[in-house]
Amino acid sequence: MRKIILASHHNLALGMKDTLEYIIPTVGDITAVAAYTTNVPVNEEIDAALADVTEEDEAIIFTDLLGGSVNQNFTKYLSQPNIHLVAGMNLPVIMSCLLPLGDAAIEPEQLRAAIQEGQQQIVYVNDYLAQQTIDEDDE
Numbered sequence: 001m002r003k004i005i006l007a008s009h010h011n012l013a014l015g016m017k018d019t020l021e022y023i024i025p026t027v028g029d030i031t032a033v034a035a036y037t038t039n040v041p042v043n044e045e046i047d048a049a050l051a052d053v054t055e056e057d058e059a060i061i062f063t064d065l066l067g068g069s070v071n072q073n074f075t076k077y078l079s080q081p082n083i084h085l086v087a088g089m090n091l092p093v094i095m096s097c098l099l100p101l102g103d104a105a106i107e108p109e110q111l112r113a114a115i116q117e118g119q120q121q122i123v124y125v126n127d128y129l130a131q132q133t134i135d136e137d138d139e
Helices: 011-025 042-050 068-075 092-096 108-121 125-138
Strands: 002-009 028-035 058-063 083-087
Touching: 002 011, 002 042, 002 083, 011 042, 011 092, 011 108, 028 042, 028 068, 042 068, 058 068, 058 092, 068 083, 092 108
Parallel strands: 002 028, 002 058, 058 083
Antiparallel strands: none
């Protein structure tokens, strides 16, 4: 079984989950961890999110900030097989990682390629449109 976990400081993960489920209704089992929104310590929220992940399962975890407390609390699980942790979540990166997945376990190289593809969707649109205008003028 594959488990997708979105984790962030405050409610970013909840909004990301809602948006993903709207755009990709068949995305599957997604858990959102909105850290620091309750009196539950973040490590306990993370433990609960991963409680039902077995060694046969796969977990793909997206966090908001590399080196942030939410991300750091997930790193202790990286010694377990089939746990993948991606920091700097945004919608294009998550979609690039999840859309091509079938039933087989994801390979680290697949994640690396999907992250790179998602990163290419981060564009300063002013420059992008200016380049489009230049390209049209060249034709």
